[in-house]
Amino acid sequence: MINNDEALIQTRHLVLEETCRLAWNDQLDEEHKEEMVYKIIPGPKPAIGRCCIYKEREIVRHRTRLACGENLMENLDSKNEVQVIKPACDECPLSSYTVTDNCRLCLGKACLSSCHFGAVTIGEFRSHIDSKKCKECGMCAQNCPYGAIVHLVRPCKKACPVDAITYDEYGFCVIDEQKCIECGRCIHSCPFGAISAKSYLVNVIQEIKAGKEVIAMCAPATEGQFGEKIGMGSIRNALKKIGFADMVEVGLGGDMTAAYEALEWSEARKEGKKMTTSCCPAFINLLKKHFPQQYEENMSTTVSPMCAVSRYLKAMHPGCVTVFIGPCVAKKSESADKSVPDNADYVMTYGEFSAFLRSADVQLEPEETERQEASIFGKRFATSGGVANAVLECMSERGEDVSEIKLLRCAGGAECKKALQLLKLGRVAEDFIEGMACPGGCVGGPSKHKTEIEIKRSRETLLKRADDRKVLDNLKNYPMEKFSMHRDGHRDLEELKRAEGEA
Structure with missing residues (x-):
């Protein structure tokens, strides 16, 4: 597969491959799954670019559940094939509108006067937008004479053609299953590999072996x-x-x-x-x-x-x-x-x-x-x-x-x-x-x-x-x-x- 997330795909496919090997060998029990996790992330340093081996191992555990055709633990009742791996979803900016270094602290303060929700304040070096107060109306970005305020749309949300992706209070991606058409565009748009789909390779192996x-x-x-x-x-x-x-x-x-x-x-x-x-x-x-x-x-x-x-x-x-x-x-x-x-x-x-x-x-x-x-x-x-x-x-x-x-x-x-x-x-x-x-x-x-x-x-x-x-x-x-x-x-x-x- 050649895509923007090629490095992530290598890990995803490695988990699938190793899970299948366990299935072929009739070793798809919890002990062997955990051994597989440590085989993929041996430590002591992170192997796939995360902050620590503990987070990476947890991500691999989540991927292993999906590789076995199972829902993730936090989403056991889901009927969706596409699901969010929460441990992998934590690096995107929470603010939709952000002030960049282009801000000159101009005297006009157009950003401040155009905001009707009190979300904009003036800092020591540049303006600041409080994401909790911001209603994402876009008036501050529209009125800034320097174009110093940008609208950051998270890549998963940008890729979704039906607006099925939102975020919870902690900033984690949430898929609205009533809207999701399961096209899979969000899977390869996420630069952290936080969205994936269930796999049924293990089921196929079991049918063949039977x-x-x-x-x-x-x-x-x-x-x-x-x-x-x-x-x-x-x-x-x-x-x-x-x-x-x-x-x-x-x-x-x-x-x-x-x-x-x-x-x-x-x-x-x-x-x-x-x-x-x-x-x-x-x-x-x-x-x-x-x-x-x-x-x-x-x-x-x-x-x-x-x-x-x-x-x-x-x-x-x-x-x-x-x-x-x-x-x-x-x-x-x-x-x-x-x-x-x-x-x-x-x-x-x-x-x-x-x-x-x-x-x-x-x-x-x-x-x-x-x-x-x-x-x-x-x-x-x-x-x-x-x-x-x-x-x-x-x-x-x-x-x-x-x-x-x-x-x-x-x-x-x-x-x-x-x-x-x-x-x-x-x-x-x-x-x-x-x-x-x-x-x-x-x-x-x-x-x-x-x-x-x-x-x-x-x-x-x-x-x-x-x-x-x-x-x-x-x-x-x-x-x-x-x-x-x-x-x-x-x-x-x-x-x-x-x-x-x-x-």
């Missing part, structure tokens, strides 16, 4: 993440060495989702109804929590590609365990939502996948054998515009004229939120909205493994090897009648087949 048929599902964003020499075949081979029964690319689920969303789009188009896509879980969480009416009225009821492949696998391999591997943190919340039956049992990010491989002493190796289960449209689901293009392709393959369809493609939390606000107000001119909460789409997800430039270069090299199969022709090879593509799992499949035949 002899279950565990099948991996790799996201369309996977190609390009590990370089141009590592395709789906390489990843499948590595997973089978670990103990997975097989691996299926979720681009196939992209084909499935596109085919069924196309039916919904055709119906909505006849009715003059706006519709949004249903693939990005953070976008769905945004709809559910912040635009509930639009969630009920405008969202496609077709399941995501992850859920589609999981249902296909569970139909063909009863009792199997499905594990999604991708760049997305929000997929963990989708997997945890049991109102959508037969979805992925577990989700691991690319960072977790890398730690998982190291814990089993397995490496990704180039594989000459080509492996393709999805059309190029399903493979391109991971980029902004990819979902909409695939849906339009399916409509075209069924003989519909799509030349006049207008699309609103949104990538990033701010764009998605703006589009849904316009939808709520009835001011969306376009016919359909494609929503992806990450900039650039899934390939820009919070757990991307390389820089976006590197991913794009490697990805295009790999995608050029794909054949030109059509979406609907590809799906003829799969038993679509054996499982539902509807979110609640009960949609009449015969009705869908009839609609497809009439289109």
Whole structure:
């Protein structure tokens, strides 16, 4: 993973790797966990830049709980996948507005006269703002002639697209679970690694060791993440060495989702109804929590590609365990939502996948054998515009004229939120909205493994090897009648087949 928090990620991944090693060796008891803490932070000096080894060890203990898929002790009732590690959250300035050294103690005292709450006082060398009295109106900063007062927004709060982050009386970060869409943007924005997500690697290891048929599902964003020499075949081979029964690319689920969303789009188009896509879980969480009416009225009821492949696998391999591997943190919340039956049992990010491989002493190796289960449209689901293009392709393959369809493609939390606000107000001119909460789409997800430039270069090299199969022709090879593509799992499949035949 290449990011602004590269040094923090090394520690995070080391905890994951060592926790997995304990799980592989059946040593996941409290005694061995504590030994692991001292192995990672041996002392006598701090190892990860904190004030002392005692704080660092406490942080590792917190990370170990998350690595085991457990809530943190101070948050035992949480339903959120993203959680705050309090011992790591204590270095950010508490004051939102701060006076810098640019203050000249000017005679005008504009800062003092503009504050109506008595928060500004004049010190010996510069003005001072009392954070307990400050109401953060910004008038002092606006009126300072030297621009000596700055507005400091803590990076986690700045990254959150839905204002779900606040602070308690001690300055610790607090995530409002009623607002949080679990996009994961705050995780990599925190320069102290104080925000992280629960991991389910231990659960996967336990399923493998129990002899279950565990099948991996790799996201369309996977190609390009590990370089141009590592395709789906390489990843499948590595997973089978670990103990997975097989691996299926979720681009196939992209084909499935596109085919069924196309039916919904055709119906909505006849009715003059706006519709949004249903693939990005953070976008769905945004709809559910912040635009509930639009969630009920405008969202496609077709399941995501992850859920589609999981249902296909569970139909063909009863009792199997499905594990999604991708760049997305929000997929963990989708997997945890049991109102959508037969979805992925577990989700691991690319960072977790890398730690998982190291814990089993397995490496990704180039594989000459080509492996393709999805059309190029399903493979391109991971980029902004990819979902909409695939849906339009399916409509075209069924003989519909799509030349006049207008699309609103949104990538990033701010764009998605703006589009849904316009939808709520009835001011969306376009016919359909494609929503992806990450900039650039899934390939820009919070757990991307390389820089976006590197991913794009490697990805295009790999995608050029794909054949030109059509979406609907590809799906003829799969038993679509054996499982539902509807979110609640009960949609009449015969009705869908009839609609497809009439289109």
